[in-house]
Amino acid sequence: MTSMAFKYLHMAFVLFSVLFLNGRYFYRMVYPYRSLPKVYWLAQRGIDSCLLLSGILLMVLTKAIPFVNAQWLGVKLLLVICYVLFGMRAMKAKARGKESILAYCLSMLCIVTIVILSKYHMVLWR
Ligand code: HEM
Numbered sequence: 001m002t003s004m005a006f007k008y009l010h011m012a013f014v015l016f017s018v019l020f021l022n023g024r025y026f027y028r029m030v031y032p033y034r035s036l037p038k039v040y041w042l043a044q045r046g047i048d049s050c051l052l053l054s055g056i057l058l059m060v061l062t063k064a065i066p067f068v069n070a071q072w073l074g075v076k077l078l079l080v081i082c083y084v085l086f087g088m089r090a091m092k093a094k095a096r097g098k099e100s101i102l103a104y105c106l107s108m109l110c111i112v113t114i115v116i117l118s119k120y121h122m123v124l125w126r
Contacts (some may be wrong), residue, residue, distance in 0.1 A: 003061040010058055012055035018111055020044055021087050022082040026103055029048045032095035041091075048084060055080075076114055 024040055057064075058074070067074035086107035092098035117123070 004056070006054060006057055006061060008056040010051070013047060013054050014115075016047045017044070020047055021090075021107070025090055027090070028095040028100075032087050052080075070121070071123050072117050075123050076117045079110045079114050079117070082108050083114065086110060 021044065022041075024036060024044065027034075027036060064070035064073050066077055086103045089103035090100050090107055093103060
C-alpha cells in the first residue's frame, strides 16, 4: 500500500515537472524578449529534486538496484539525466532558435521513453 501511495506521488511529481518545463518553454516561445523571474527556475529545481527523492524512495521500497537487478532502472536514470540537461539547454539557448527547439524535442522524447521503460521494465537488449 505504502509503495502504491509513493508511486502515485512520484507520478504527480513527474507531471508537475513536465508541465512546468513546458509552461516555461512556451512562455519563452511567445515572449522571447521577456525573461522569466528567477523564482520559476528555482521552482523547477525544487520539483525536480522532489521527483528524484520520490524515485530514490521507490527504489528502496521496491529493492530495485540500477544495472544489478533492474537494467531498466539504470537506463532510466541515464535518460533522466539527459531529460534534465536537454531541458536546461532548451531554456538557455536563444528562444525560438533551432538549438532550443531541438533540445526541447529531445527532452520530450526522453520523457516518453522513460515512461515506457517505467511501465514495461524492459530494455532493448533484454
Ligand atoms: C523524468 C523522470 C521520471 C519519470 C518520467 C518517471 C516515470 C515513472 C512512472 C510513470 C512510474 C510508474 C510506472 C508504473 O505504472 O508502474 C515510475 C515508477 C518508478 N520510478 Fe520513476 N520516473 C522518473 C524519475 C525517476 C527517478 C529519478 C528514479 C530513481 C532515482 C525513479 C525510480 C522509479 C522506481 C523505482 C519506480 C517503481 C517501479 C516499479 O513499480 O517497480 N524514477 N516512474
